Amino acid sequence: MMDALHWKAALLGVVEGLTEFLPISSTGHLILTAALLDFNDERGKVFQLVIQTGAMLAVVWEYRRRFAQTLRGAGREPVATRFAINLAIAFLPAAVLGLAFGSMIKVALFKPVPVALALIVGGVLILWAERRAHRVTVDSVDDMRWRDALLIGLAQAVALVPGTSRSGATIIGGLLFGLSRRAATEFSFFLAVPTLCAAGAYDFYRNRALFTAQDLELVAIGLATSFVSAFVCIRWLLRFIMRHDFSVFAWYRIAFGLLVLVTAHFGVVDWSSAE
Numbered sequence: 001m002m003d004a005l006h007w008k009a010a011l012l013g014v015v016e017g018l019t020e021f022l023p024i025s026s027t028g029h030l031i032l033t034a035a036l037l038d039f040n041d042e043r044g045k046v047f048q049l050v051i052q053t054g055a056m057l058a059v060v061w062e063y064r065r066r067f068a069q070t071l072r073g074a075g076r077e078p079v080a081t082r083f084a085i086n087l088a089i090a091f092l093p094a095a096v097l098g099l100a101f102g103s104m105i106k107v108a109l110f111k112p113v114p115v116a117l118a119l120i121v122g123g124v125l126i127l128w129a130e131r132r133a134h135r136v137t138v139d140s141v142d143d144m145r146w147r148d149a150l151l152i153g154l155a156q157a158v159a160l161v162p163g164t165s166r167s168g169a170t171i172i173g174g175l176l177f178g179l180s181r182r183a184a185t186e187f188s189f190f191l192a193v194p195t196l197c198a199a200g201a202y203d204f205y206r207n208r209a210l211f212t213a214q215d216l217e218l219v220a221i222g223l224a225t226s227f228v229s230a231f232v233c234i235r236w237l238l239r240f241i242m243r244h245d246f247s248v249f250a251w252y253r254i255a256f257g258l259l260v261l262v263t264a265h266f267g268v269v270d271w272s273s274a275e
Contacts, residue, residue: 025115
């Protein structure tokens with residue numbers, strides 16, 4: 001039978017899965033949700049990173065044929081080789097900067113007010129990007145060059161700031177750099193696999209002493225709910241972008257960020273517990 005801690009793990013998994021691939025910042029939502037649930041000690045913060053792996057596995061399952069073809073064809077088939085190289089190139093900027101500045105960012109910015117401000121600023125940038133003329137030069141992921149991958153990788157590195165949104169940075173960056181809406185969205189999905197896997201594994205290894213064997217059950221619950229909710233979200237988002245832009249997510253970010261700032265200012269919610 002599930003106790004309160006198990007329900008918290010399940011809820012955080014759902015929040016992670018639903019927000020990881022939408023341009024609204026999964027990290028920001030996890031920080032704020034964990035604060036409300038009082039599950040944001042050091043162990044809770046590592047848990048939030050680890051359960052991102054569940055969302056990553058949802059991408060692997062949804063695109064299992066594509067990943068299988070890449071593994072079989074890398075080094076032999078030009079398309080598979082170029083795809084693998086592009087993923088590696090796009091992964092590197094966030095990996096290098098994360099290793100260099102990750103701890104500093106976590107101490108300084110994993111707090112409600114910086115997250116809220118990043119949500120608002122990111123929302124404004126999405127609205128600005130959507131109002132620009134969108135000239136498509138890369139229609140499909142398979143048409144991407146290494147320069148396109150590098151630019152999207154640099155955009156993803158900006159998302160080291162919590163509240164920015166990894167998917168938001170890569171998708172909107174992709175649109176600004178000439179990718180079609182579907183190509184930018186799908187490459188954001190693909191790039192999540194090495195990024196989330198590396199971040200979760202690295203943080204769990206560094207902080208493994210915080211966890212006991214009993215905590216594995218919590219991690220399993222968080223991974224399972226993250227996987228299911230992310231899978232549903234991926235399917236929905238691919239249909240959504242066929243007829244809509246990302247403005248609705250921009251307005252949501254701005255409204256949510258303002259809500260956090262207002263509730264913090266007037267003491268409606270004690271967000272200090274998230275610091």
